[in-house]
Amino acid sequence: MKHLLSINDLSKAEAINVLDTAAELSRLSEGTVKKFPTLRGRTVVNLFFEDSTRTRISFEAAAKRLSADVINFSAKGSSLSKGESLKDTALTLQAMGADAVVIRHGASGAPHQLARQQWMTGSVINAGDGTHEHPTQALLDAFTLRRHLGQDAGDLQGLRVAIVGDVLHSRVARSNVLLLQKLGAKVVLIAPPTLLPVGVASWGAEVSYSLDAEIESVDAIMMLRVQRERMDDLYFPTEREYSRNFGLNLERINSMKSDAIVMHPGPMNRGLEISADSADSTRSVIVEQVANGVSIRMAVLYLLLSGTARSESNSTIEVGV
């Protein structure tokens, strides 16, 4: 595996290997080892065309714990925000000798172009592209599910997971549908029809328009962020109506299975898709998801970079970096 652009880049065995590696790194981190020398001398560039402090910090922490050099390249708001600049940026990163580029971009497919146009030779890791995918989020979600509901090993066979909310615009949902099903879980998408894509039937997941009809039978529920602006585009009439039908509250949590967990990729809109007391309830593993994110991203960087030789191209240019 050279790049991680989509969950489709991973076979089931490879996905489980990422989770196992993350589990191992997490165990070691909990002990005395805080930093691994594995990626010493390697350069990881965080290339963020969209603001996402939490994802950037997570990748940065992961890279640093593996002793890689980290360069944060924030393109938001600058002349790099659109157009041909993606190509120019890639050429710059190539000159800097980037071994891996972690890219967050508002345009679906931007990481694919970075990886396939041969503008640069390093690995490309998709940290969220438009409304397409966010593979490391799905991996950390699967990792969290496996910890709580599995044996912290193997796949997710037998679990039933609900993904609730703005599926249409969610890269988290797309990656999770692919990964959870790959790992043997059953997925039910719960949303008003306006927030489900035309063509969703081909995803292989169940679709439901009623949260209350499904909530008692699921092992985990993932709440997706709903942007308030969607209301202006007529996806739902009012926030109140949305929350009433698709928001998570304590009453709904109390109807869940006794060991079922509540997840959210963040950032949350408390009071819209999730009530404050639900987010802070004992069922919530939302804070743990953040911690697991670092382990997963360490595993991804480790698996992508440690197996390969240093890219030939950077040996001379690296001096200046």
Next chain:
Amino acid sequence: MNTWKIENAKNSLGELQQIFISEGLVVQALPTGSQPTVINAEGLHILPGFVDLHTHLREPGREDAETVLTGSQAAVAGGFTAISAMPNTLPVADTAGVVEQVFRLGKSHGLCDVYPIGAVTIDQKGTHLAELSAMNQSEARVRIFSDDGHCVSDPLVMRRALEYVKTFDGLIAQHAQDPRLTENSQMNEGEISARLGLKGWPAVAEEAIIARDVLLAEHVDSRLHICHLTTAGGVEIVRRAKERGIKVTAEVTPHHLLLTDEKAESYDPVFKVNPPLRTNSDVIALREGLADGTIDIIATDHAPHPNEAKDCEWSAAAFGMVGLETAFSIAYLTMVQSGLMTLADLVNRMSSSPARIGRYAGHGEIRVNSPANVVLVDLAATWHVEREHLHSKSKNTPFHGMELPGVIKKTFHNGALVYENLDSRGGVKK
């Protein structure tokens, strides 16, 4: 003026045909004493030059993408002897002055006839009718009007335009796209867009406008032309409308006859086009519609863009593909080699019918005492599409790297040899 004798060629029906050209016309016999250049066209077909009703030439304003000259060069290399310049230039061709400028440029280059299409509304804004009569009465004699690139979405504006052009037997060519249903749309809405996370452009946004417009055309008894039909539903609406006697004609592009939305999986913006590539069942319906005459013509929607407009993220990229130089080959591949229609049918869809719809005199047939607008093609040969070898100033072809049937060998416009492919293998176009 040159005189020519073209012998041993076959016509579109496969019959041997000998043609004499003198003083720019096809003639019954050459004047005595003339010494014609003799072309032995054995193994070649002689066809009336192709006629395109939908071409973007970008001049004035975007000469970095294409000019009337380079567009004309691409046209004759593709076997076209008449093309129609869409008005979405800078400034928009919404006045007699701009259409005359484009018309004169075409005439001065003399490679093919360039018929400007006028904008329906001022600056293609969709609110006020442009001076349609003035454009018609200009030297350019504009008869087709379109806001192509934009839909005339206001039903009252569309109705008035359809009525108004009846004074001079004009035609409104509609780019059928409901704007509200396609805000920020990137590709066909369906399974692929759902997976790729690209905003969908639903078929219904095209079909709803076609349905409305055929009813408007019926109500005011006017001629309507539907640009670049792409959906099975649209084909069905046009079919029904024709059965009811409504004066509607329709076109399909070569790329919509071959490519599907699966091409977007590469996120390569060379496949980004408006209207978007659709599904396989749409492609089948379009081919059937073209074969049974529901769709009258093939039009290229040749849309040149400079590299930087395509060398970027999908959502930031421009819509459009160049098509003049590949049109005949793609049409021959998808319609004739597939067994759906005869060569004569294809000539009807690429030459006679567009000439009839546009009222382009001197095109669409090879007839004695008519202008010699003819093309010699080698149907047995193939050629390799190499984007850098295109005559168009822009290289955004979705067919790069393909081996295509049908090589344009020579193109004559008004009796002058305006294009000649000298490579005997039919490989590189010159």
